[in-house]
Amino acid sequence: SQTIHQWPATLVQPVGSPLSLECTVEGTSNPNLYWYRQAAGRGLQLLFYSVGIGQISSEVPQNLSASRPQDRQFILSSKKLLLSDSSFYLCAWSPHGRPDTQYFGPGTRLTVL
């Protein structure tokens, strides 16, 4: 069966520090991968998605970036965090070519102080 892992579960970082959140999927190959952000009291915002290694589509321009160095690994990064980056970050995967059914990870709660 397929599983999706995200870490860390919680993170507290100072303003201006770098960020690296990791997401890995097991039990499937060539998945579509997604990064979402969910701010308190607000909806789900798609940040990036990837349909293959090295292929990244950005939905919202900001100080975040994403990379997919391996088939089942998706990384969300920032060189300098802002206070407004505090949020709940969710990774998800779907079968390739089947974006209709997504499977979400447990999320990372990021607080920037």
Next chain:
Amino acid sequence: GDSVTQMEGPVTLSEEAFLTINCTYTATGYPSLFWYVQYPGEGLQLLLKATKADDKGSNKGFEATYRKETTSFHLEKGSVQVSDSAVYFCALTVNSGNTPLVFGKGTRLSVIA
């Protein structure tokens, strides 16, 4: 562009009350429609879906009917439980290749005993 509009929450109900969460959509093609649920502190998970007009998706006592004439996909449950307290997201995809899901902003439901 494609979009989903959900009723704003929070919605607070007593146990065993009837639930309706409204969802309407705008799509350029013929979409598939979904409801996802997010329990406290977790990622999203698929609750139910419908892929063509007049289809009814159902799961865990929840139902939603794809109404093309009113472009709606309202979520209903006849008798809610405290364990149904969560955030509910309506979503669509037009199944065009790898186009990601489009989510609504979510509706928070609180069920009190």
